[in-house]
Amino acid sequence: MKRLKYVLVILALALALPVLSFPGRETRQEPGRLNIAQEKDLSELMKQKLEHSQKLLEGLVRRDFDKIAKNADALILLSNRAEWMVVKTARYELYSNTFRRSAEDLIQNARAKNLDGAALAYVDLTLACVKCHKYVREVRDARLDQRPPSALASLSPH
Numbered sequence: 517m518k519r520l521k522y523v524l525v526i527l528a529l530a531l532a533l534p535v536l537s538f539p540g541r542e543t544r545q546e547p548g549r550l551n552i553a554q555e556k557d558l559s560e561l562m563k564q565k566l567e568h569s570q571k572l573l574e575g576l577v578r579r580d581f582d583k584i585a586k587n588a589d590a591l592i593l594l595s596n597r598a599e600w601m602v603v604k605t606a607r608y609e610l611y612s613n614t615f616r617r618s619a620e621d622l623i624q625n626a627r628a629k630n631l632d633g634a635a636l637a638y639v640d641l642t643l644a645c646v647k648c649h650k651y652v653r654e655v656r657d658a659r660l661d662q663r664p665p666s667a668l669a670s671l672s673p674h
């Protein structure tokens with residue numbers, strides 16, 4: 517039930533993200549959530565990540581190789597920012613590397629004007645999004661089971 521509740525919170529957040537900038541959000545902190553300041557930086561970064569991946573898709577369907585390369589490049593830059601590394605595990609790093617490799621693939625295929633290659637790299641990139649998110653949820657759930665009250669600290673970047 518706890519897991520279900522958490523999934524619902526994330527779902528609600530994901531749905532609210534495109535329309536809200538959370539100016540007056542409550543300061544209530546639930547187990548497993550980051551604090552408000554961290555969450556703000558992180559959610560800004562994640563919002564940009566979503567925007568760039570949507571523009572990537574637009575570039576692909578319009579056969580706009582510049583747009584593809586530009587947004588793949590922006591994604592690599594985002595993935596190198598400190599806030600990206602919210603979870604400090606080898607596996608998280610592995611997913612981050614897979615993500616960057618797919619983005620680099622996209623750039624190379626865009627330069628070579630290879631639309632099929634770029635489309636495949638986009639699929640890989642999208643899979644990396646989903647796999648990493650699945651992993652992050654698993655880590656959080658596991659930490660919540662072990663240490664409910666202080667689970668937050670272990671996810672903090674400091």
Ligand code: HEC
Nearest residue numbers: 526530562565566569602608611612615644645648649652
């Ligand atoms: C290496 C790991 C990783 C990859 C790859 C990744 N993300 Fe994320 N993403 C995260 C983390 C960590 C969060 C923060 C989750 C939280 O705060 O609960 C997040 C949050 C988000 C959010 C905010 C909504 C939410 O669930 O909190 C969006 C939107 C998002 N990511 C989109 C994407 C997209 C689109 C891609 C692929 C282009 C992607 N992500 C790839 C780790 C990743």
